[in-house]
Amino acid sequence: TDRLIEMVDRGGKESPKYEKLCREVEEKREAKKEKHIQLANEMLARLVELAGRHGVLLGIENREALEEIPFESDFQFLFREFANPTVRYWHDTGHAQLWENLGVLKHQDYLDNYAQYLLGVHLHDIQGTRDHLAPLRGSFDFALLKPYLKNDTLKIMEAHYPASPADIIAARNYLEKLYA
Numbered sequence: 001t002d003r004l005i006e007m008v009d010r011g012g013k014e015s016p017k018y019e020k021l022c023r024e025v026e027e028k029r030e031a032k033k034e035k036h037i038q039l040a041n042e043m044l045a046r047l048v049e050l051a052g053r054h055g056v057l058l059g060i061e062n063r064e065a066l067e068e069i070p071f072e073s074d075f076q077f078l079f080r081e082f083a084n085p086t087v088r089y090w091h092d093t094g095h096a097q098l099w100e101n102l103g104v105l106k107h108q109d110y111l112d113n114y115a116q117y118l119l120g121v122h123l124h125d126i127q128g129t130r131d132h133l134a135p136l137r138g139s140f141d142f143a144l145l146k147p148y149l150k151n152d153t154l155k156i157m158e159a160h161y162p163a164s165p166a167d168i169i170a171a172r173n174y175l176e177k178l179y180a
Contacts, residue, residue: 001025001065004102005129013103022104025066036069041081052086059090059119059154062110064098064131072105075114088119091148092158094131095122097140101129111148120154121145123175134163135171142178149179 004025007018044058051058060070060078070078075089091110099105111118123145124131125138135142135157149155157171 001067004066008102008129022102029067029069029071033069033071033074037074037077040069041078044078044082044087048082048084048086052084056086057088057119058086059088061090061092061122062095064092064095066104072099072110072113079114079117087117089114089117090120090122091118091145092122092124093140093142093145094124094126094133094158097126098129098131101126108144111145115148118148118150118153120156121149122156122158123171124158124160132158132160134159134167136174137163137167137171142175146179155179 003021004018007013007015007021012018044060047058050056060075062072062075063070079087079089091114093107096105096107096110100107123135123142125133125135125140127133127138130138137159155175157168157175159168159171163171
């Protein structure tokens with residue numbers, strides 16, 4: 001993922017070398033993921049039982065790196081395997097938009113495919129390949145989320161340094177008005 005980001009940042013997204021690297025990373029992940037998916041499923045099975053007994057919901061977040069699991073296509077299996085109201089989807093706006101900016105996936109595909117499982121969202125902005133910016137400090141259109149967010153959807157702003165207190169206050173005011 002880091003190499004893909006470097007290439008995009010240098011303007012190499014449309015090159016054959018970029019397309020080749022995308023394919024190689026995807027093939028490598030798919031070839032290695034079975035063992036990791038199995039271990040994650042075993043752990044999740046134990047967590048689901050414990051969480052269910054204590055009334056805790058588990059949100060599985062879309063990941064930031066192409067090498068990480070679960071990848072977008074893995075969520076279908078997880079929600080089929082764990083057809084349990086305890087297991088939910090956690091949407092990270094910056095991660096999903098990074099994939100779109102890298103040309104790998106469409107941001108809205110996550111929302112269209114997993115909205116029925118949506119527990120919460122990490123709200124942060126992204127500019128190009130740099131995410132975790134305060135909302136309004138990047139190029140993400142937060143209105144995209146509005147049809148998917150319900151009153152009980154958890155909404156967490158996840159802005160990192162160098163977000164200032166003024167950035168956070170402005171973002172909170174904007175998001176509260178948008179998602180009222």
